[in-house]
Structures are given as C-alpha cells and as structure tokens.
Amino acid sequence: MMRSLWTAATGMNAQTMNVDVIANNLANVNTAGFKRGRANFQDLMYQQVKDPGTTSSAGGNQLPSGIQIGLGVETSSVSHLFSSGSMKQTSNPLDLAIKGRGFFEVLMGNGELAYTRAGSFSVDAQGQLVTANGDVVQPAITIPTDAININIGTDGTVSVSQPGNTNSVVGQITTVDFSNQGGLKMLGGSLYQPSNASGQPIAGTPGSNGFGGLGQGMLEMSNVNMVEEMVNLIAGQRAYEMNSKAIKAADQMLQTANTLRR
Numbered sequence: 001m002m003r004s005l006w007t008a009a010t011g012m013n014a015q016t017m018n019v020d021v022i023a024n025n026l027a028n029v030n031t032a033g034f035k036r037g038r039a040n041f042q043d044l045m046y047q048q049v050k051d052p053g054t055t056s057s058a059g060g061n062q063l064p065s066g067i068q069i070g071l072g073v074e075t076s077s078v079s080h081l082f083s084s085g086s087m088k089q090t091s092n093p094l095d096l097a098i099k100g101r102g103f104f105e106v107l108m109g110n111g112e113l114a115y116t117r118a119g120s121f122s123v124d125a126q127g128q129l130v131t132a133n134g135d136v137v138q139p140a141i142t143i144p145t146d147a148i149n150i151n152i153g154t155d156g157t158v159s160v161s162q163p164g165n166t167n168s169v170v171g172q173i174t175t176v177d178f179s180n181q182g183g184l185k186m187l188g189g190s191l192y193q194p195s196n197a198s199g200q201p202i203a204g205t206p207g208s209n210g211f212g213g214l215g216q217g218m219l220e221m222s223n224v225n226m227v228e229e230m231v232n233l234i235a236g237q238r239a240y241e242m243n244s245k246a247i248k249a250a251d252q253m254l255q256t257a258n259t260l261r262r
Contacts, residue, residue, distance in 0.1 A: 002250075002254075003047075003069070003071070004246060004247075004249075004250040005247055005250050005251070006071070006072065007070070007071055007072040007246075008072075008243045008244070008246035008247045008250065009072075009243075009247065010044065010071075010072030010073050010074060011072060011073055011239065011240075011242075011243035011246070012240055012243045012244060012247075013074075014039075014041055014073045014074060014075055015236050015237075015239045015240040015243065016240070017039055017075045017078075018039045018041075018075075018232075018236040018239075019233065019236050019237070019240070020039075021037045021038065021039045021078055022229055022232050022233050022236060024037060025037060025224045025229050026224065026226070026229050026233075028222055028224065029222055029224045029226055029229075030221070030222065031118075031190065031221075031222050032088075032117075032118045032119070032120055032190070032219045032220060032221055032222070033085070033116060033117030033118030033119070033190050033219075033220055033221075033222070034085070034118075034190065034221075034222035034223070034224065035080045035081060035082050035083075035085075035117070035222070035223055036080070036081055036222065036223055036224045036225075036229075037078050037079065037080050037081075038078065038079050038080075038081060039075055039077075039078050040075070040076045040077045040078070040079060041073050041074065041075055041076060042073070042074060042076040043070055043072070043073055044070065044071045044072045044073060044074055045071055046068045046069060046070050046071065047068070047069045047071060048066070048067075048068055049066075049067035049068070049069060050063060050066040050067040051063075051066050051068075052064070052065050052066035052068070053066070054066065079182050080181075080182055080184075080186070081182075081223065082181040082182065082223075083223050084099070084100070084220065084223065085220045085221045085222050085223040085224075086220075086221050086223075087099070087215060087218050087219070087220060087221070088218060088219050088220075088221050089217060089218050090217055090218060090219055091217050092120075092217060093149070093150045093151075093152070093216060093217060094121045094122055094123070094129070094150065095119055095120055095121065095216070095217055095218060095219050096119035096121060096152060096173070096214050096215065096216060096218075096219075097119055097214070097215040097218045097219055097220040098117060098119065098175060098206070098212045098213075098214060098215075098220065099212045099213050099214070099215050100210075100211065100212020100213065101177050101181075101210060101211055101212050102175035102176065102177050102204070102206065102211045102212050103115035103116060103117060103175060103176050103177065103178075103192065103201075104116050104117070104118075104119060104131075104137060104173070104175060105137070105138040105174070105175070105176050105201070105203075106130075106131055106135035106136060106137055106138060106191070107135060107136045107138055107140075108135050108191070109134065109135070112193070113138065113193075114135065114187060114191040114192060114193055115176060115184070115191065115192045115193070115194075115201065116131065116190050116191050116192065117190065117220060118131070118132070118190040118219075118220075119214075119219060119220065120132050120219055121137060123143050124136075126142065127142045127143045127144065127145060128140055128141065128142055128143075129141045129142075129143065129158075129171075133189055133191075135191075137173065138174075139171065139172070139174065140171075141158055141170060141171030141172075141173065142170065142171070143158075143160060143170065144160055144162060144170065146162050146163055147160040147161065147162060148160075148161045148162060148163065149161040151216070152173065152214060152216045153214070153216075154206060154207045154213035154214050154215070155205055155206050155207045155208070155213065155214070156172050156173035156174060156175070156205065156206040156207075156214055157169060157172055157173075158170050158171045158172065158173060173206065173214065174203055174204065174205060174206070175203075175204060175205075175206050175211050175212070175214075176201040176202060176203050176204065177201070177202050177204060177210070177211060178194060178198045178199050178200075178201060178202065179198070179199040179202070180197055180198050180199055181198065182197075182198075183195050183196075183197025183198035183199070184198045185198075
C-alpha cells in the first residue's frame with residue numbers, strides 16, 4: 001500500500017513542474033522573441049514481481065505478460081520550442097525580426113558572446129547598435145549622428161541617408177544558427193549561449209542558405225498560444241488533483257487495515 005502513496009506523490013511533483021513551466025510561458029506571452037517551454041515526462045523504474053515469459057510454477061506454462069508494477073513518473077526534460085512567433089509592426093527603424101531560422105549575436109558586458117531573437121535595438125552614446133540591455137550587436141555597427149534615415153535590408157545590409165543626399169553603407173548584420181536550437185542554454189533577458197548539446201554557432205547571411213531574412217520596423221513576439229496554455233494548465237491541475245485523491249484513497253485503505261481486530 002505504501003507503494004501507491006509514493007507513486008502518486010511522484011505524479012504530484014511532476015505536475016508541479018508542469019505548472020511551473022506553463023506559468024513561465026504565460027508570464028512571457030508579450031516578451032519579444034520568447035520561446036515557449038514544454039515539460040516532458042517519463043515513467044520511473046518498474047518492480048519486476050514476475051518477469052514476462054517466465055514459467056508458472058503451477059502448470060509449467062509460460063507467462064504471457066508477467067507482473068511489472070510501475071513506480072511513478074519524473075520530469076525528463078523541459079524543451080523549448082523554437083517555432084516562429086507572430087510579427088508585430090512597430091514602425092521603429094531599429095526594430096528587427098528574423099523571418100525564419102537564426103539568432104542575432106551580441107557582446108555582453110562581461111565580454112562573452114550571447115544570442116537572441118529579440119530585435120528591439122537602439123543606439124548607445126557612441127552610436128553603436130545595442131539591445132535593450134545595452135549589449136552590442138555583433139559585428140559592431142555605428143550609426144552616424146547626422147543620419148536622417150536608416151534602412152536595413154532583408155540581407156542585413158545597414159545603410160543611412162545623411163544631409164546632402166548622401167547614402168552610405170555603415171555595416172552588415174549577420175545571423176547565426178545552431179544544429180540543435182533546443183540545446184541552447186538560457187541566460188534570461190532573452191539571451192542564449194551554446195552548449196555541448198546545441199553545437200557551435202554557424203554564421204550566415206540573413207535570407208540565404210536557410211537563414212531567415214530580416215524584417216525592419218517589426219518585432220517577433222513570443223510563440224505562446226494563450227488558449228493552448230490555459231488548456232494545459234487545466235489538464236495539469238486536474239492531474240495533480242487526481243494524484244492527490246490517489247494518496248487519499250491509499251491513506252483510507254491503510255486506515256481501514258489499521259483498525260482491523262482479531
């Protein structure tokens with residue numbers, strides 16, 4: 001009977017993790033470039049009371065299935081789904097969205113490189129293109145202070161118009177990709193870093209060789225579907241309740257056995 005108590009407890013722990021992931025998805029529904037998470041589960045080890053295929057002691061017949069009792073569930077991983085989010089028009093010439101695969105490369109304040117899908121850029125005091133956190137977009141691009149118009153092509157070419165009808169190219173935005181995007185390490189602040197699971201960054205030009213082109217004046221929003229998340233939340237809550245009822249039922253059975261008298 002104690003086995004059922006612990007088995008149901010693993011179900012409650014698993015659903016707690018599930019709701020944690022769903023809550024984070026809902027909290028970031030309006031976060032540009034956010035990718036939703038999904039909790040994955042697997043069953044735990046089995047107690048082999050009778051192995052399948054063994055011979056029964058009664059008639060010498062072979063058991064077709066045996067007796068294998070599961071001992072619960074555990075969270076195997078939390079995967080992040082890198083499907084594209086919806087595009088939001090902002091009319092800000094420094095807002096960029098990647099229409100397809102790819103990440104922007106940025107240099108953080110500690111000197112390390114990181115990668116992001118959030119293209120809400122601006123310029124700092126030196127005129128460099130930076131993220132909302134002040135991380136410098138790589139390769140570094142400096143916008144002249146007298147720039148009248150800024151144009152960023154789908155291939156990442158950055159050109160500006162200056163007084164005197166002068167047009168000039170001031171830089172090229174490149175993007176990178178990974179063989180396994182789901183293996184990226186999440187740093188927070190819409191930033192990722194590579195890991196042994198993701199592989200090393202592969203540089204490319206936006207709009208070519210499988211890399212998504214850039215859209216100027218727009219942002220990629222999160223790929224969280226609120227209706228789907230609410231359904232998942234209800235399902236997780238009900239699964240938690242059913243596991244708690246299993247614990248209560250096992251407790252009542254133990255209580256009944258405890259009151260037996262000779």
